[in-house]
Amino acid sequence: MKLTEKIAQYDKDRPWLSFEFFPPKTDQGFENLLSRIARLVTLDPLTLSITWGAGGNTKERSLELAGITQSEHGVDTILHLTCTNMKKGMIEDALRDAKARGIKTILALRGDPPRGQEHWIPTDPRFTHAVDLVRFIKTTPEFASDFCVGVAAYPDGHPDKEIEEEGEIEYLKQKIDAGGDFIITQLFYDVDGFLAWVKRVRQKGVTVPIIPGIMPIQTYASFLRMTKLCGTRVPLELMADLVPIRNDDQKVKDYGVDLAVKMIRQMIASGDIRGLHFCTLNLEKSIVRILEDLGWIGGSLKSANKLITDTPAGLDERSITPHRAADSAAVSLAVAGPQPEGEAGKGELNNAASWDDFPNGRFGDYKSPAYGETDLWGSSILSRNQAIEQWGNPRTLNDLTTMFLHHLHSKIATTPFSPTPLLPESLMIIEHLERLTKQGWWTVGSQPTINGASSTDEVVGWGPRGGYVYQKCFVECFVEQKDLEEIERKVREKGEGWVDYYAANVKGELRTTVSPEGRNAVTWGIFPGQEVAQTTIIEEESFLSWKDEAFAIWEEWASFYPPGSDERKLLDSVRNERWLLTLIHHDYSNPSALWEFLFKDGPVI
Structure with a gap:
């Protein structure tokens, strides 16, 4: 009707x-x-x-x-x-x-x-x-x-x-x-x-x-x-x-x-x-x-x-009471690396409460009904005027590097991949993001290591009062294939099981250290009277979903410039040739772990 x-x-x-x-x-x-x-x-x-x-x-x-x-x-x-x-x-x-x-x-x-x-x-x-x-x-x-x-x-x-x-x-x-x-x-x-x-x-x-x-x-x-x-x-x-x-x-x-x-x-x-x-x-x-x-x-x-929180099938195997979470569950979640998901579909009822109670960001729980941002009635966050005013007319790779650096330095409020100014928590690792960006690894996502910060912390806190939040450090950037190959070699030879990555290109090729069933809980919280809440999970399906969106942004950005222009040629070549890389370090107790891995022997590239 x-x-x-x-x-x-x-x-x-x-x-x-x-x-x-x-x-x-x-x-x-x-x-x-x-x-x-x-x-x-x-x-x-x-x-x-x-x-x-x-x-x-x-x-x-x-x-x-x-x-x-x-x-x-x-x-x-x-x-x-x-x-x-x-x-x-x-x-x-x-x-x-x-x-x-x-x-x-x-x-x-x-x-x-x-x-x-x-x-x-x-x-x-x-x-x-x-x-x-x-x-x-x-x-x-x-x-x-x-x-x-x-x-x-x-x-x-x-x-x-x-x-x-x-x-x-x-x-x-x-x-x-x-x-x-x-x-x-x-x-x-x-x-x-x-x-x-x-x-x-x-x-x-x-x-x-x-x-x-x-x-x-x-x-x-x-x-x-x-x-x-x-x-x-x-x-x-x-x-x-x-x-x-x-x-x-x-x-x-x-x-x-x-x-x-x-x-x-x-x-x-x-x-x-x-x-x-x-x-x-x-x-x-x-x-x-x-x-x-x-x-x-x-x-x-x-x-x-x-109705929406009962779990007839019982608790998830990673569930734990807050009384022993800080010294057992948190350690297990942090250092175990990728974990099998278990029974397909089991998580819907078990995690329904946390999906509603806590943010579902771009790297939320891929099982969540709220996974992925709605685009509000088909409206894009990008506009040609915004592109020209803030992002200029990039004609060389150095021009793109300069734009990403300007965002890190708060000289521009957005990039095509970040519709808001740099978040305060990013300032905790800005020197490392700056170093990567200067190398031509354009960073589009990251978070610092957090080990038991108060849930009311003004920079990294979330959830109700009386809890503690944890984060593994990860960084996401666009890299050339030769740089990806160097990262892969370094992970094999020096990662010692602490480092995982996902990398994909516009053609749909995927390279990763993680099995298709593996998942990385990189943000979680422990709150009185609740199970461990995992609000940021990186795994294959969610990464590939974001990959499609990320490369589509390069294409849309290129369309703002005339066909055949230097700007469009540059942006099209980046889209066709670069890889989207997400690099995760599982040691949440060492704030420098990922950066020491990347830089201790000198620049990665």
Whole structure:
């Protein structure tokens, strides 16, 4: 059934619910998300929503996931669909596939913005804006009667900030006039501002349902990243509340639940909001808590948490009580090197709590349903203007080395691989990162060794108070093949079992010391009353997933420059010739272990 038809028939005394999910990057994460969705479906959402990656980069997974939620879970599903930078014919193919799977509702999005007027050429000139996609669906006989179409709106203004608010509202009205049936908003935290925006939209004659997008705050770091990426206004009082608790992940998560409940109650009181769209980020505990606090689902929070944390199969073999973790489990985790995963699929229930409680970064647990960053409605973090302003016009390898050094020295805020300034913990190893970068090993990821720091440490702490956190040192960089071969020789001859690596190139060749079943827990925490929580795991599937993304960034960056230009030739050659290398040292007790291995006999190269 179309969403508009379901809304018209909805007669309960609380707002209807929509849960948004994105396709995880790994097979195990995808399978475990299905279990998570099955549990959340019991909360009686009116619809589920599946995102679509920039340029259709998650096309197959998005369609597969949407088909499963539509058919196997019996919940009408909204399929997101972006229209720019899509190969010609992909829109029609996606709509036909959605139609065949019984999907009746599309959220029409622009996706990646044009990369500047000079060199950007639409892949399919029929689709340059979301309004083009809305109009196409509504006027094409093959699709017009089969889909209702939603559109996006930005109460805090579009993140591109290309036009003023009134112009943005006018453009929203154009999408509705072209056939848009409902509106879902981007995340926001200023409810007064949102309600004022709704009033202005209504004054323009827009009468379709407006569905606010709610994204509960999960961690302080992710909150800052998301609000910056989306151009979200953050009320001063919200920041005043968050800053004092920013180093206690549990308190931040609790605050996020309380804030969402308060926001929802205020919006419902306005009388114009009948539905809520939760951007879950593939996490569930905060959603359950919010709905319980609102009194919209039965049972107690304790029983709801029990649903997602019980482990019928027993504890993971690496589980350990906090009383002996510091002197046995931590040592075992740190020095044992890669460990077999064990029973396939076993981890979903066993680790569900830690997946929700702690950050899922780029190197999170590859089994987690939340593994991999969602790209927020098909929007890329890169833009041509940003590339030119911050990264210049690199024409030589030295130019690239200079750019990466400028990021290390805080002369530029980003690189194509790092959308934020250098993290404070990177300053602990900056001399080593600088040395590698000067050698032409361009570092794009790293962390220092940490041996039992307080969980409240302002630089490296995470999780609830009273705990201790640990890290193995690793560094990730792009290297030439001759340098990789030298590293391989050194690992064989002098690694003594303490050093592992993964290396891959754009062709898909993989070279590693680790077996396909091996995994490296490089960040873990020990907290009172909990099992050891492993929040950063490097293993083959997650590394290869990141490898694909990393080399795609080189390709996208090259596209910012004219065909045949020195800049494009350079960036294309780097993509085609270099290897992505991740190097891990297992001795977490020696802060200099990795660097002594690399440099004690002089430069590696």
